[in-house]
Amino acid sequence: MRAVLRAARRYWAVTLTLVIGGIGGVLALAGAGAAVQYLFSAYALAIALWQAVVMVRRLLRREFGLDVLAIMAIVATVVVGEFVAALVVVLMLMGGEALEDFANRRAKHELDALLARAPHSAHVQRGDRFEEVPVDEVAIGEVLLIRPAEVVPVDGTLLAAHASVDESSLTGESVPVEKVRGELLLSGSVNGPEAVELRATATAAASQYQQIVALVSEAAASRAPVVRLADRFAVPFTAFSLALAGVAWAVSADPARFAEVLVLATPCPLLIAAPVAFVGGMSRAARGGLIVKGGSVLEQLAAARTAVFDKTGTLTHGAPEITEVRTASGADADELLTVVASAEQYSSHVLAASLIRSATARGLTLREAEDAREVATDGVEATLDGRAVVLGKFAFVAAHAPDAVRTRIAPGELAIYAAVDGRYAGAILARDTVRANARRTLERLAALGVRRTLMLTGDARETAEHVAAEVGIAEVRAECLPADKVSTVRGIAERPVIMVGDGVNDAPVLASAEVGVAMGAKGATAASESADVVVLVDDIGRVADAVEIGRRTVAVALQSIWVGIAVSIGLMVVASFGVIPATLGALLQEVVDLITILAALRALGPRRERTGSADAELGERALDRRG
Numbered sequence: 001m002r003a004v005l006r007a008a009r010r011y012w013a014v015t016l017t018l019v020i021g022g023i024g025g026v027l028a029l030a031g032a033g034a035a036v037q038y039l040f041s042a043y044a045l046a047i048a049l050w051q052a053v054v055m056v057r058r059l060l061r062r063e064f065g066l067d068v069l070a071i072m073a074i075v076a077t078v079v080v081g082e083f084v085a086a087l088v089v090v091l092m093l094m095g096g097e098a099l100e101d102f103a104n105r106r107a108k109h110e111l112d113a114l115l116a117r118a119p120h121s122a123h124v125q126r127g128d129r130f131e132e133v134p135v136d137e138v139a140i141g142e143v144l145l146i147r148p149a150e151v152v153p154v155d156g157t158l159l160a161a162h163a164s165v166d167e168s169s170l171t172g173e174s175v176p177v178e179k180v181r182g183e184l185l186l187s188g189s190v191n192g193p194e195a196v197e198l199r200a201t202a203t204a205a206a207s208q209y210q211q212i213v214a215l216v217s218e219a220a221a222s223r224a225p226v227v228r229l230a231d232r233f234a235v236p237f238t239a240f241s242l243a244l245a246g247v248a249w250a251v252s253a254d255p256a257r258f259a260e261v262l263v264l265a266t267p268c269p270l271l272i273a274a275p276v277a278f279v280g281g282m283s284r285a286a287r288g289g290l291i292v293k294g295g296s297v298l299e300q301l302a303a304a305r306t307a308v309f310d311k312t313g314t315l316t317h318g319a320p321e322i323t324e325v326r327t328a329s330g331a332d333a334d335e336l337l338t339v340v341a342s343a344e345q346y347s348s349h350v351l352a353a354s355l356i357r358s359a360t361a362r363g364l365t366l367r368e369a370e371d372a373r374e375v376a377t378d379g380v381e382a383t384l385d386g387r388a389v390v391l392g393k394f395a396f397v398a399a400h401a402p403d404a405v406r407t408r409i410a411p412g413e414l415a416i417y418a419a420v421d422g423r424y425a426g427a428i429l430a431r432d433t434v435r436a437n438a439r440r441t442l443e444r445l446a447a448l449g450v451r452r453t454l455m456l457t458g459d460a461r462e463t464a465e466h467v468a469a470e471v472g473i474a475e476v477r478a479e480c481l482p483a484d485k486v487s488t489v490r491g492i493a494e495r496p497v498i499m500v501g502d503g504v505n506d507a508p509v510l511a512s513a514e515v516g517v518a519m520g521a522k523g524a525t526a527a528s529e530s531a532d533v534v535v536l537v538d539d540i541g542r543v544a545d546a547v548e549i550g551r552r553t554v555a556v557a558l559q560s561i562w563v564g565i566a567v568s569i570g571l572m573v574v575a576s577f578g579v580i581p582a583t584l585g586a587l588l589q590e591v592v593d594l595i596t597i598l599a600a601l602r603a604l605g606p607r608r609e610r611t612g613s614a615d616a617e618l619g620e621r622a623l624d625r626r627g
Contacts, residue, residue, distance in 0.1 A: 011098040017043075017091045024087070037083045044086035048074040051093065069241055069265040076259035077582050088586035089263050095590060118209065119153035119187065125197075135204040142200050146191045154187050155207040156198035164192030237565065241265035241572065248576035257578060263585040264571045264592075272593070273560035273600040280603030281553030289537035290546050297532040300514045301550025305494040307442075307450045307543070308509075311457035311464060313502035314519055314540065315438045315471055320351060320414065320430035322358035326407055327426035336426050338364045340418050343382035343389045346372035351416060354430055379416075391418040393458075401425075411466035414459055437541045438471040444544035448551060452494050456485045456509070485509040500543055506530075517543055549605075556603040564596040 008015045020043050024036040048071045055068060070093045077086040123130040125143040135153045138144065143159065146152055152165070163179045167189045176192060179185060185198050188209025204210050245261035278295030285292045292298060309315050325333040341359035344352035345366060359366060372382035379392015390400040394417050398404040401419030407427040409415050415427045442453055454475040457464045464478035477488055486509050489499055499506075499513035502520075510516025511530040518531035519538065535542045571592070575585050 011094070011101070013047075013094040014091070014098050017047075017087065017094055021087055021091070037081075040083040040087045041078045044074050044078055044083070044090050047090045047093070069238055069262060072242075073259065073262035073265065073586075076255075076262055077586075080256045080259050080582075082256065082259055082582040085259070085263060085582035085586050088583055088590075092263075092586055092590050092593065095593070119151045119204075122153040123147070138200050138204060140200050140203060144198050144200060145195060146185075146198060147195050148191060148193050150191050152185050152187050152189050152191060152198070152209075153207075154200045154204050155202040156185055156200045158183050158185055158196060158198050160194075160196040160198075163194070163196045166190040166192070233561075233565075237265075240569075244572055244576055248578075252578060254578070256582065257576060260575045260578070260580060260582045260585055261572050263582050264568060264575050264580070264589050273564060273596050274557045276597060276600035277553055277557035277560060277603040280556075280601055280605075281549055284553075284604055285533075285546060285549050288542060288545050288549070289535065289539070290542055290549070291534040291536065292546070292549075293532050293534075295553075297515055298550040298553045300496045301498070301533075301547050302554040304450050304496045304498045304515065304547060304550075306452040306454070306492050306496075307445050307498045307500065308454045308456055308489055308492070308513065309473070310501040310506055311455055311459055311467055312432060314500055315455065315467060316432040316434050318432065318502065320354045320432040322354055322428060322430050323413065324429040325426065326429065328424050331425055333426075334362065334364055336418060337362065337428065338366065339384060339387075339389055339420065339425070340391050340416065340428060342367040342384055343369060343372060343380050343391055345369070346382065347374050347380050349374070351430065355416070355428065387421050389418070389420055391416055393417065397424070409460070409462060411462060412470075414463050432467075434467055434470045435540050437539070441541050441544050442472050444541075445547060448544065448547045450498070450547065452492075454488075454492075456480050456488055482506075482508050486512045489513050498543070498547070500540075501531075517546065552605060553603045556600060560596055560599040560602075563599060564592060567592050567595070 020039065024039055027033075027036045027039070051071050055071065070089065073089050074086050074093075077083070077089060119135050121132050122135050122138050123145040124133050124138055125131075125145070130145045138154050144153065144156060158179050158181055161181050163185070164176045165179060165185060167177050167186065177189075184201070186209065187202075187204070187207035241262065245258045245265075248257040248261050249255055275295075278298060281298050282292045282295065285298075292301075312318050312320075322337075325337050327333050327336050337355070337359050341355040341364070344355045346369060356366070367384055370383040370386070372380060374380050375392070375396065378396040379390065382389045388400075390397055394404065394406055394415070397417040397419045401422055401424045404417060404419060404424040407415050407417075407429070409429060413429050413431050415429055417427045418425045445453065452475075453473050454477065455464060455468050455473045456477045458480050459478060461476070461478035464476050468474070468476045477484070480488070485506075489497055489509055489512050496514035498515045498517060499510050500517040500519065501510055502518065506518070508530070510518060510532075515533060516531040517533045517535060519540070520531070520534040520536060533546050535546075568589075571580065571585070571588055574580055580588065
């Protein structure tokens with residue numbers, strides 16, 4: 001009962017129209033037929049005047065819509081004495097708006113659920129007790145208490161021995177994840193049955209879930225070009241409807257024909273179908289761990305002809321394992337690894353985590369650098385114990401150490417070169433493994449119409465070609481700088497282009513493609529902010545899912561538009577011969593509206609089961625400046 005009352009209040013215009021109809025029914029039973037005509041006609045004309053004011057305001061903003069058809073249908077039915085039909089048209093108009101609102105609410109369910117779950121407060125340790133404070137006031141380094149079943153408010157490292165958390169709102173995976181002391185807890189995940197403490201590593205604004213909320217809000221506020229294109233159909237559709245109604249009147253010499261045709265000139269296929277379908281597609285994408293920043297992105301995904309991939313952290317796992325330490329003459333392997341890992345402590349690159357992990361596994365003690373800076377796409381410069389350390393790409397190191405020599409690497413390996421005090425110190429070799437479902441993803445993209453695929457990477461050509469051969473990519477551009485990637489993407493003729501990347505250096509090229517896709521499973525980066533689609537799950541297969549959702553959404557939107565228009569035109573033609581009375585026509589128009597909305601809601605679709613390897617495990621984020 002509460003739901004009914006809530007709906008009655010929300011859609012008050014529909015409720016009022018039904019009340020007017022009920023009053024009219026009572027008056028008719030009482031024998032006051034004239035009063036019914038005056039009541040229905042006056043109410044219908046009042047609604048027509050209200051809608052006319054709204055229409056004029058839109059016209060002043062240069063927004064032409066189909067309101068004129070509904071207004072003219074109301075006026076025409078009142079003039080010819082079809083007052084019952086006039087009330088039905090009003091119910092159609094108000095009901096159409098209510099159905100559109102309901103359909104949009106239904107379609108945005110998953111998006112709204114993400115927004116509603118955003119944490120607003122946190123329990124922060126202040127002195128010897130925990131105080132509840134607004135989440136925006138949490139500072140990095142503060143200790144927070146996360147109660148059972150509570151949403152983690154900010155990103156932080158776990159202080160308790162272990163914890164079980166639900167990350168389904170972030171990853172789409174429903175199985176609880178077990179965490180141990182020192183591991184990262186992402187904001188938006190839900191704590192398990194035991195209270196735990198964590199130390200904040202990011203502010204609320206910089207945390208994972210708040211970034212997702214911002215992306216969702218941006219996506220929900222967008223409007224697709226196909227919707228604007230649908231608006232443009234308003235002029236020819238209105239002209240056709242008025243012309244057909246005028247011809248029917250002129251031929252029959254019966255003004256009622258004019259009204260009978262207009263009541264069937266339904267605007268819903270144009271006004272409702274496309275927005276509902278695109279919101280539904282975005283909602284379906286959110287269910288699958290994809291944040292799509294607008295309906296226009298779904299259109300571009302549907303039409304995509306080329307896909308370009310970064311390598312590290314995208315086609316590969318982005319967590320290389322150190323395989324060998326090769327030193328220059330007289331150098332010690334452990335010392336070289338210690339120096340390199342110590343310098344990499346100040347780097348966000350994926351290789352930094354691998355080097356530090358390898359040094360720790362060998363029992364080496366890392367040192368604190370006197371100063372360090374990361375040179376984007378090239379490497380790191382640091383001062384350790386008064387010595388100048390340079391590490392990264394060969395060309396970068398060779399510029400500081402002329403005696404540097406390239407080391408031989410096997411297919412699939414990569415090398416991190418190092419120099420100390422201007423002399424070449426050696427190279428550390430690492431190997432990154434290809435994602436198990438990378439090849440299957442490319443096959444799915446080809447089946448969906450993406451005929452050309454390329455790999456762009458900053459890695460050495462040998463490594464890049466080895467990975468490309470494993471996944472089935474024929475075109476490779478290796479040893480690329482960010483500017484090289486941008487120029488390559490801009491020069492591709494087969495468009496639209498999808499660019500899939502994962503690192504800070506991918507942000508420019510993601511922005512230059514029609515659709516930038518960021519593998520953002522472990523937090524928002526410059527790549528995520530520049531991308532049009534953010535993959536919240538560490539699974540390359542979701543890229544093919546995004547294309548599939550885009551194709552289905554566009555197909556559903558256009559099918560709904562044209563089916564609705566075709567049915568409306570067919571009924572109008574029949575009505576022009578005087579076969580359909582105005583009241584029946586208005587009722588049929590409601591049926592057309594409902595059919596159109598239900599057809600558009602198909603974009604929500606059943607969640608398709610993906611084939612191939614899931615490959616959805618969550619690893620360390622790869623902030624790839626070199627590949």
